Structure formats: C-alpha cells, structure tokens
Amino acid sequence: MTRKLVENLGPGRHGDGNGLYLVVDPSGARRWIVRVVVKGQRNRKGGPLRTDFGLGGADIVTLHQARDRALEYRRMAKQGLNPRFNVKSEIPTFEEIAQQVHIDRLPTWKNAKHGQQWINTLRDYAFPKIGRMPVDSIGQPEVMMCLSPIWTEKHETARRLMQRMKTVLDVAKSKGFRSGENPVTGIKDAGVLPKVKVKPKHHNSMRWQDVPAFYADLNDRNAMAAKALMFTCLTGSRTGEVLGMRWEEIDLEARLWSCPAERMKAGDVHRVPLTDEMLAIIEPLKAMQSDYVFEGQKRHKPLSNMSMLMLLRRMKVEGVTVHGFRSSFRDWATEATNTPREVAEVSLAHTIGSNVERAYARSDLLEKRRLLMEKWSCFVTRADATVVHLPTNSGLPGK
Template structure:
C-alpha cells in the first residue's frame, strides 16, 4: 500500500503481509486500518514503531523469575505429583533465581546460564541436569513467545566440561540394622500393601530386586512355601 505521511509529507510503501499467510480479507482490513490512521493524521509506520517499542518495553519487564513462575503456574495443572510440582520451582529458587531471577529475558546470555550451572555441574550432576532442563523450558517458552531470538541454555553443554556419566547407587544398609528397619518402617506400614509385601519378600529371601519386580505367579508354590 502506497501513502503520503501526514507527518512528513513523504510517500511511503507499507506492506500488508505475504499471501497466503495473510488472506485477502485480512489484507483489506489492514489497509482500512492504515487509512484510518492517515485520516487521523498518524502514519502507519509510526504506529508500527510505537507497537514495536511497546513490545520491547514489555519484554524488558519480563524477568527470568517472573516468567518461570508464570510457566510453573501454567504447567502445574498437568502434573500429578505434588512433590514434582514443588521441586520444579524450588530447584530454580535455589540455583537460578539468586543470579538470574531479576534479569530481563533478552539480557540473559549463554555465559550467564553456564555460570549458574557451573558450581553443581560436576559435583551434583543429576541436580544440574534437572536445573538445566527447567532453565531451558523457561527460555524456550520465551523464545516461542517472541521475547528472545534464541534459547541461550542450548549452548551450556558446549561451554562446561563433560559430566561424569557414572551413576551413584544407594548405599547398602548394614545387616544388623535390618530387623529394626523392618519393625519400624515396613511390617506395620498401613499404606502400599504390594510394596510392603515385595520389600519383605526381598529382605527375607535375599532376592534380586529385578527378579522380584518381574516375578510371575507360576514361579511361586505357596503350598510348598517355595
């Protein structure tokens, strides 16, 4: 659309969009809106400038913490575990908010994200991984909403050293402490009947946990107690 600016008196070309992404009906409506601006002595380009400026101000007002809490509230109804819901935000509160919480989204760099993860990257690899995933989710939402042009968390793996893939197993309970554990925590526990029975069977028969979890009824002979 070609028009003469009522402000500068210069001729300008203003695009209405690309077909078929913008339908003919939508293009006609946009042209009508532009004519109304011209009739009111305002230029469409100036109006776009104000809209972009307003969007930029709105993006600057979105800090990492504010965005994370909004995303957490949106995702919470879909989570069944209350413990997971609490841990999701508490991880960010502990490791991320103190350093990045008050920073505008578009000011956060890959180096910022790496510095958040660095203290726990090797010492607490699993915690660092979960923190990384949740930071990524927040910044990915911001990217999809147009507040940032790229997700800075994506580059963290390339900045920090390679994590040790070795898993840490639960330490074994000393055998002398097993009777007291069974009496206090297992035998009289009222909830989780199947879990209680499985744990007792594992303790009393020294079965492997994988064998117990995968056991079928034809492997048991109650009459012979085998």
C-alpha cells in the first residue's frame, strides 16, 4: 500500500499485509485496524483467539505509524499478551486535532480568510496553553485557563474561541480519542463564566442628507477607488461584493448585476438592478478588457479591500466607513420615502422572515427594487428635481 492508495481507495477493507487493514466506510471515513492471533489464548469455541484492534483514523495516523503500531500489536500477541489490556495508545495533542479539523473544513468556508481566522483564534489563545496536551487530558480547568483571561476584555473573541474549542474536542471524541461530556458544554451549562453585556458595534455611517455632496466630490476624481466607491454608494452593496464583481456577472441589456452566492453573506445569488448612473460608472471601464470591473494595480486582479477606505481617509472624511453607506441608504429609504420594509431589506440582501415565510415568498421584488434604486440614484446625484413616476401599486411614493 502507498500513501496515495490510502487517500484514494474506495469503500471496503484493504490489506497492507501482516494483518494490517485500511477500512474505508461508504461515507469516505478511513481507519486502520490490525488482526492478530494471541498465542496460547482461546476463544469461546476453543479456537485461537483472533482479534481486530483499531489503530486510529487514517487522517491522523499515517501509513508508517499504522505499520509501527501493527508490529507492536503482533509482538504482544506472539508473547501471549492481549493488546487490548497491554498496549498504551498514542493520543494526539489538541493542536494536532485542531490542525486536522482546520484542513477538513477548508472547503466549507466562503474564502481562505475565514478559514485562517478560525485557526488563528486557536493559535493565539489555546495552543500556547493546551496545544501540546493529549486531547483526552483536557477538562474544564484547561478550558477555563484559555477563556478566563480574555472573557471580559475580548468577549467576542473568547466566545468564538469557546465554540472552536468545543468543535475540536467533539471531533476528538468522534475519533475515539476522548470520552464523556465535552468540558466546554459543562462550563456553559454551569454558567461559571460571568455574564457580559456587549453593546452591538455598528459601522459608522454618513447622514443620508450629506451623501449627495460627498458623491459630487467623488465624481470629480478619476481614481479607480473613487469609481468603485461611487458604485458602492449607489447599490448599497458590501465591499467584497463590489470589488469582486466580474463582467460576466453583468447583463447590460437587462440592466442587471447578479452577484454569485459564494460572494454573498447569506449564501444566495443577489440580483442588483442597474440605474443609468450605475451604468455610466462601469460602462467606460469595459475598455480596459479586465476580468474584473474594478481592476487594481495588478492586471486582471481586483482593487484591494482597503482601497475605498484609504480613499475616505485621503478625502479627510472622518468617522465614516464604506460599509456605513448601506446604513445611509437604509435610513433614507425609511425617512424620505414610504418604502415597505421588505423592499428596503431585500435591496441590502438581508434575509427577512422565518424559514417558513421564505419558503413561500420566493420573489426578490426586483421590479420594486429597481424603482427604489432609481429614486436613490436621483437623490444621490442631485437629479431628484426630476419627477420619478411610480406605479400606484409599487408601494413607493412618487415625488
């Protein structure tokens, strides 16, 4: 058997020789077992005592390690010692299990940044204290040792650390390296950590009344970051959604931008109606023949995530974030129009209603949102002196 075979063999029991087998479950889970005959010992029928012993999962135990352990078991059996009662199993450390969990879950994260944040929290606050400990020796005192120093000072970080430690210990138990209750669960149920009231932190936003003047200043600038920020203001989209926008996502004829699910926070495709002003920003950029609408300094690469924020700083706009323009749009929709809540929320790609409600209300209210975005564009560009005629059944007021 080779390492590649270990990774790619299909369901079944595959022999390596000398009683060592790789067992692949239909689910794809892989584990090692060794079959030995204990010298001088008999089974219930009087025959030689032949027994299978688990050596651990193939994602933790390498082929070389499995062969070494299998050899140890055979030597014991040859001496008449039952490995079940004489072998000292090797338990992986907390860090070893955590690193493997990180690798296994990488495909499930939206991007590499989220995956790196997951392991970085453990690296900074758990590994220095319990990283080298065998995973079966970690109890409530060890968990508290990691959480207590940051529970009140960095509560959000501590809460995420708690959740990630629980995941690692749950996985360790599922692989047979632990038993009993997860110590993180015990700590939560007992309420031994103090209650911390955390005030929600909101992105600083600009007053919606000030957006037109700011937009006019932006319009006098030729930098790509300015174009991206103008588009962001008009669409109410998130930074990553705008900067990652590709030409293939835009239907100029239908005046529509479809942001793919993998770039959306809610994980669903979001359709954005494009107004004349939005199209006036992006259509000239097509001449660059780039993969991305807002190309950065490197060819066929998008602008940096910090580009628009740095532009705000150069403009000396204090106390405002790029994300805050979503709030400016939402406040305008509430205070300056009679827009139904669901139309404004869907415009920001927010999830509304319960799972049952969303199962029946599947429309993304595109046409109503198109009217709202037209009205917002007119306001932002100071073109709202022009009457915007809205159907009486649109739910949105005309001028």
